[in-house]
Structure formats: C-alpha cells, structure tokens
Amino acid sequence: MSKISILGLYDNPDSAADALDALSESGFDSNNFDVLTGTPYPEGAFGEHVPQHRLFRFPLFGAIVGLTLSVFLTSTTQIVYPLITGGKPILSIFAMLVIMYEMTMLSAVITTVIGILFESRLPNISMNVYDTRITEGLIGVSLVCTSDKKETAERALNGAGAMEIKSSGR
C-alpha cells in the first residue's frame, strides 16, 4: 500500500497540541507524526515526544581524532627534521601542546557540526508535504501513513480545528 504524507495547518499552539493528541488516540505511532513550527518552542509545549539525542558523543570522538593526528604531525615533523633552535629539545612538548590543542578543538568543532546535521536528519531531501506559511507563524502537524488511513488522519486533524489540510502521495 502506498504511503502518503498529510499536513494539517493550525493558527495556535493549543489546537496543534490537540491534533497531536487526536492522532495518538486514532492509533498513529508518535514516530510517524511531527509538529512543524517557524519558531522554537519550549520542549514538550505540544506534548510531543522527542527522542534523546546523542550529540555529545561527536565532539568527544572528534577531539580524540584531532589529538591523535596532531601528536603524529608535531612529533614526526620534528623527528624527520631535527633542527635545534634556541637550545630547545627536538621534541618540545610545550610547543607541540599549542598545535595539539588547536587541532583537537578544530576536529571537535567539525565533528560537532557533522553531529548536529546528522542528529537533525539534515540534509533532508524528501520534504514531504510542506507549507511555506509555517515560517510565517502557522503551526503544521505532519503525518506519514498508508493511504487507507488517510480519512482517519484527516478526521483527527480536522477535529482539532485545522485551518487547512494538504496531502501528497509518495
């Protein structure tokens, strides 16, 4: 059976929250519907369920990679070109520290940004059904379901006071 994407548009947060409740009551899995806003709202404002993210692992991983790379870079370049400057030892830990620090941080930042995109599921190529008025203040409740459940979904969305309902097959 083909999957379709449905979007209900609401002009206030309470109706959108009601729509989420109605969808749950109609037996839809909370992983299949989502609320779309143009503004960040406090967590749980629509009674939505957001799974725990694992963003904090990314910088840790990046830091370890960056540190390893920098230790390799700083030590090998000094060993293969053993030029004594200013009476310093060939492996000058304090000079290496600076490079190690910067490369560790750089790698942590890059992996964090990768982590942010990954955990936000971006880039998101299939936009499903969408309405540009969401970035103008309307609140969208979007749902992916099989086409036989379209009517149930629309009933639930309408029951909560949807201004408009859009759908698209996929």
Add this chain to the structure above:
Amino acid sequence: MIEVPVTNNTEKFNSATNSLVSTTKEPLGGKLKLIFGIFGVLSVIGIISLILKITTLGFDAKSGWGYYAAVVSLLLGVFGTAPMVAIAPTIAKADWHRPVSRIATMFTLAGISTSILAIPLIFALPPLVVDGIRRRSIWFDANIYTPHVFFGIAVIGLFLVGLGLLWVTSIPDMAIMRDHSSGWKQRLGKSLSRGFVGTEGQWISLRARIGMMGTFYFMFLIFVHIIYSICFSLELVAGWKDAIYPMYHAATGIQSGVATVIIGLFLFRKYWKLEDHIGIDQFWALSKLMFATTIFWFYFFICAFMIFWYGKSAINEMTIAILVNGPYMPVFIGTLLLSFIVPWWIIIWNPVRYSPWMLSVVATIVLIGSLLDRIRLYVISWQVYSDEMIHKRYIPLDEIPENMIAPSIFDIGIFIGFVSLGIFAILLATRFIPVVSIWERHQSILLTRHIKFHRTEVYAVGKPD
C-alpha cells in the same frame, strides 16, 4: 504571549520568613554548642601559636615566614574572594544568586582571621632599602615602608568594607529580626536596621548602596591581591619579573572563593535544613563558575610559563626553577593535579554539576590544590630571600636551595587555628543573621513562577530592571 496568573504570595512570604528566622535559633539542637566549643578552642590554639611564633622566631629569620605568608594568601582567596560570588552575579543581574548571596557575603566576617594574620607579616617584610641600597620594587622611589603601610590599610580596609557590605545587604533582614524575634536579637535588629520599614525610597537607596559597596569591595580585593602577591612574594625573589602574576593570584583566589562557597552552601543546606530555599540550580550555576575559574588557573599559569620557557635566558630559567621544577616540584605537581586536572576532569561531566555532594568533593580538592599552590609560591620566595641576594640581577641556578623546608608546628597551629577562627566568626553570626537572605528569598518568590505553557510547564523569571 503566555498569560502569567496573578498570585497572592503572602502565605509563601510568611512561611519563608518564619523558617529562615528560626534558623537563627537552634539549627543543630544541642550540637551547635559543641561545634562552637571545638572551633573556639582551635581558634585559641591558633592565637597562641601566632604569639609563640612571633616570640620564638622574631621577624629577621625570613625563611621561617614562608608558610605563614602562604596561609595569609590562601585566606585572602578562601575567605576574601568568597563574597565575589554574591557581588558578580548581582552586577550581571543573574537570578540564581539570591539564595547564595548571604552565605557568600558572610565570609567577609572570616576576614578577621586574615586581618589579624596580616599585621605580623608586615613587620617581617623587609623595607624598600636594604643595606643602604634600594631593592627593586613596584613602589620605585617611594618611602621605604610604603608597601607595609598600603598593605596594612588595604587589608583592614577590605575587612571593614566587607563588614559594611554584609551590613548593607542585611538591613531588610535586620528589620525582620526586629519584628520577628525577641530579647537581644530584637534590640540588635532595631539598632542595625536603622529604621528600615521598606518604603520605596529606602529600597532604592538600599540597592544603590549594595551596588556601591559591592564595587568598593571588588576594587579593594583586587588591590589587596595585587599588592600582596607582588610585595610578599615576587619582589622577594631577585629576577622574578612576571606581570601576569597579580592577576593569576586574584583569579586563583576567586577559584578558591567559589570552592569555599560551594562547601559552605552544601553544609548549611544540609545541616540547617534549607533544601526548600537552596535548590540544585544554585549548585549548577556555581559549578559553571568553578569550571571557568579552574580553566583560568591553567590559562594564567601557561601564559607565564610559556614566556619563561621560550625566553630561556638565565633569568627565565631561574624563574622556572623557583616556580616549577626546583625544590618545590612535588608541590607544583600536586597543584597542577588538584587545582586543574582532577577538578576539570570531574566537573566536565553533567551529573556531577547537579550533585551538591559531588561538587563539594571537587571544591575540597580545589581548596587543597590552592593550599599547595600558595605553598609553592610563597615558601620559596621567603626561603631564597637574603639581604645580599635581593640586589642581584637574578639568583644563579646553583644558589637555589635544593630542598624544601617543612612547616613548623606553629605554622600548622596557625593554619588550623585561623581557619577555625574564620568559621567561628561566621557561626557566631548565624545566631543573628539568617544564612539565606530573607528579603532576597521574598524577591525570588515574587519574581519567579512555574507557569503552564500549552502542554508543558516552564519556569519564568521576572527581570524588573
């Protein structure tokens, strides 16, 4: 915009007033007398040790004053900078500080220890002219006792401004004590509240006075740290030239001040049963401050160390030997571990920052680190000082002592005794001044709300100015 319901807070105000006023009565049952007794006896031991040290050692044997100077420096941080935890967030208009500010400000009372200890040290400090020759000093050609006089005035001034700050921030609570207690507390409340009844004009002037006293305290504190660090350690070592050192001293002092407040907050919250007034938010905010100051330790250290290590001149090598890899290297390693690596690694984890108990453990580690840090800086400064050496361009590496000196029994007595004296002074004050500021608690009740936000509940904070 979400609606905030108008609430009647009278009941909450009354309950906060009653519970906080009652903490001045018998918070620990009969045990308080025992605790008073213990700290009192230890304080007396400290004072006796001080007298014995002065009479047996005299002021000429400079190397004997190193540990003593380290204790004064530690107390300038531990007790002296603790009130900054109340002042800085007030200036930044943060809202978490309200239940913490009184405890932090009460550490100004412990400044009595620092003030008493500082005076003999002034006599031990050599004048600016030694053996007829002027030694290097930031006072240049000033009168030969200028640092002595200025430091004396500054340290006593700091104590007095601190008392002023505590008094000003407590005026509304004094008025509450006047209205809600009896006997000597009522009389004292009446005289100290200076007729405060809470008119709009009185509140405006109170806020202005708190701002002014806080700024004064901060300026005095930085001044004291700058003078003390330079005159009582850096200038005693020929060749040690380190412009960041006073700021290092102040920043690490603030680190130990934050640690002190965390421990104080933890103990008062637990034993004075203040869980309703002091929440986890306060520990969370303090943990961030502690994290920042812990990183400052390393930053200021590496800023100086890098320059000396790279410079590699004889002066630079001497400075590294004095501060890092010389006789006090084990102490330095202890400092590095306890002031930076261990607390940083523990506090980086979120669950620790939510746990008052764990945070207090970290704070204790930081305080031990601070003590070691002060030992590494001050003991050797006084150890290498001699009337001949001070005029040299720098101390030759082979003349740097090979071994550490140990603290005398009097030094240990002074350390324990004067820390106890500070704690004793604070405990004494808790019999009259509520450890959580009642008027700021009322302000919290008035300005913060848990409100319903569609399907969730949020915390809203009023920002009146």
Add this chain to the structure above:
Amino acid sequence: MQQRRQLDEKQINRELLNGNLETPKWYYPVMGVLGVGVLIGFATILYMFNRGLGVTGLARPVYWGLFITTFVFWVGISHAGIMISAILRLTQAEWRRPVTRAAELLTVFSLLTALFFPLMHAGRPWRIAYWLIPYDWARGIWPNVRSPLFWDPIAIGTYLTGSTLFLFVALIPDLAILRDRTTGIKKTIYSMLALGWRGNPRQWQLQVVAGILLSALMLPIFVSVHSIVSWDFAVTPAVEGWHSTIFAPYFVIGAVHSGVSAVVTMMCLMRWLWKWNNYIRPEHFDALARLLIIVATAWLAFTFLELIFSLYGRDAPEIALRELQIFTWPWNLIFITFLLTGYVIPVGCWLFKRCRNNIAIMFWTSILVNVGMWLERFLIIVPGLARKQVFVYTWEGYWPSPVEWIILVWSFAWVSFLMLLFARFFPLVPLFEAKESQVFTTEMKVGRATVPMVIRE
C-alpha cells in the same frame, strides 16, 4: 524600562528580510564606492608584490610595521563574535539575540582580512606554503612547530573554520524562511542551503543544544587565538617591551574591548540603514556599554600592570623604550591619543545613561575605541623594534608609506564590502532568535507594575 514590542511572525519576516527580498536604495551607490576602494586596494597590493617590500616604510631595524599592527587589529576585531555570541549565550543574556549573527559575521570577515596581512607582509606570499604545509618541499625540511609563526595560521585557521561553521549552523532556520519567501533560481539556491529544514521539535532542540555546545567549544579557541598572536611577540626575549608574561590575557581583553566596540558600531549602522528599530533598541546599546565599561577597565588594569612591570626590572633598554613610547615626539602624541580614545573619552561617556541610550554617541565612541586600539598595537610593535638604546642610531627610521596607508584603508573597505554583500543575500539579524524571543518572554503584573519575564526550560 521595557522597550520590547509584541510582533507577529509575518511582521518579523517582513521587517528583517527587507534588505534581502528587495534592494535598498542606498545599496548600489554604497557598494559602488566600497568596490572602487577595494579595487584600488587590490591594485596597490599587486603593485607592492611586483615592486617588493621596498615600497613600504619598513627599514632596519623595524621590520614589523603597519601590516602586522593591522593584522593584530583585525584579529582583535574578530573576537567580537564569540564574545557576544558564545559568552552571552552561555550566560543566557536575553539581549544578545539581535546581535549574534552580525557579531559572528564580523568575526569571519575580519579574520579573513587579518589573514591577508601576514601574507602581504611576507613579500612573496606563495613562499608561505613552504613553512606552513607539512609537505617535504625541500628534501627533509619540514615546518618548524616550535615557531609561533607556525602556531598563528593553525590557531586562526581553527577559529575561522569554527566561526564559519557556527555561523552556518545558526543560519539554517533563516535560510528556510528565505526559501519559503522566494521563487525561481533564488528559491533553488536557498533550498539547497537550507538542507531541507522543516522546523520540527528535534531540529529546534538540536539548534539550541548546538548553540550551547559550539559556544562552549569556541570559547577556549577564542581565548587561544589572541594568546597565540600575542606570543608571536612575547616569546621573543630580545625585544624590549615584548617579553612579558601578561601579553596573552592583555591581548585577549584588548581584543574583546575593540571587538565589542566594533559590534556597537555595526549595530548603529544596522539600525540606521535597515531601520530595524524594533529589534536593535537603545536597551541593547545600554547593556553593551555597561559590558564595555567593565571590559575597558579590566583592559586598563592590564595596561597599567604591563607598564609597571616593564619599569620594575630597572633595565636601561626597557626604560629607554618607555621613554620613547611615552615622552618622545611623535610617539607621545600617539600615546596620549591612544589613552584618550581607547579609554578616557568613551568610558567617560558610557558612565552616563543618557549617552548609553544615544545611538549617535555610541557610534562615535565605539569608533574612537577602535582608533585607540589600533594605535595601541602600533605602539607595542614599532617602538619595541626601534631599539632605542646605546649604539643604535636609527630608531626614528620607520613611518608607514602611502602604500601601507592605502592598504590599511582597503582593509576597512574590504570588510564593509563583504558585510554588505552578505547582508544582501542573508539576514543580518537572526529571525528565529527574534521569534524565539517573542515566545520566550512574557509579562507579569506586580501590583500596578508590569514586569517583563523570561521563560527558562
């Protein structure tokens, strides 16, 4: 005093995208003038490459002059972004919201510009590859990691990459708004850049967490960058006035002072040019000026300590240097101008609420600060190298040549040009922050008074 107004999302979109969805009348003339400046600058740079560094005023013993001064200056300005964006985000200062994007942008463009200066200063910039890139160019000779000149590009590269990514992540929700308001090729480009943002709770949650996490990561980088720039000077034991332990934090706090002042200048321009009076309000200037009073005073304390300790050692060459810097013509004029413009006049003004709330006064005082801060760097670098001491007779040798002055002016035109170019295609005030501020603020009644409230999760 409450200056905030309740605005709906449509109005926010309309007002804050007024420079993106249509072209302001002043835009092309201004860009034209700046463009000419940029072209003249690039032509001068090419002329200098062709003729060699002899066309500058650099001469023995002063080999670091205006280029290095301006390099330090622009790295300093770049500290605006993270100071405003990261520190104020971590401390949950509500007033940061309209300023963050512009500050981050200033970071990126000023760093890009700063990088030009050491490249130009090298005379033959392509040769920098030899000592920067870890590749065996010349049989067994590798970059020297012990040299602070190697640390610099690594630190600045890290900061530039980090800031650019930080800027991009916070731009994604606003790109989605632009995607929804445009058509044709523009829509396609914005759609690609917005990466398919839909605005579900998870994406918003990560946007907030990302702001905090990236701030926490960028903050230590921000401190390290200017510290490392300062070590270019401070690890040199042979130059009087440079070998000081205070240099790293002194440079950092000076950078914050000049960077935040530059943000103030930019905010004034944003308010005047795009008429964003609903978003950039006097209360924001007031808060920034208060912050600047503290920063400037801390910076002055560091300046004072640096000076005291330079004299403390009683070394003759050091004292001679300070005499040159403070009392000898024309350095004495520069010194007094630096003190007046860097601290006395601006802070003197900011002490008064009326001045803090006056946009024109804030504009001119913030410019004065940066005049002072540029002079400060010039005063640190040039007299130190002039070596006014026994047996040195050439210590009046350096004064920047017209080529150097033109390149200095070019750098300002270049940064402004890039900023305006960006502002034509992307919003300078983060729209989602402006909208979030509407959701996360409310009011309460206390007696007859209305008190603004901030919502925390």
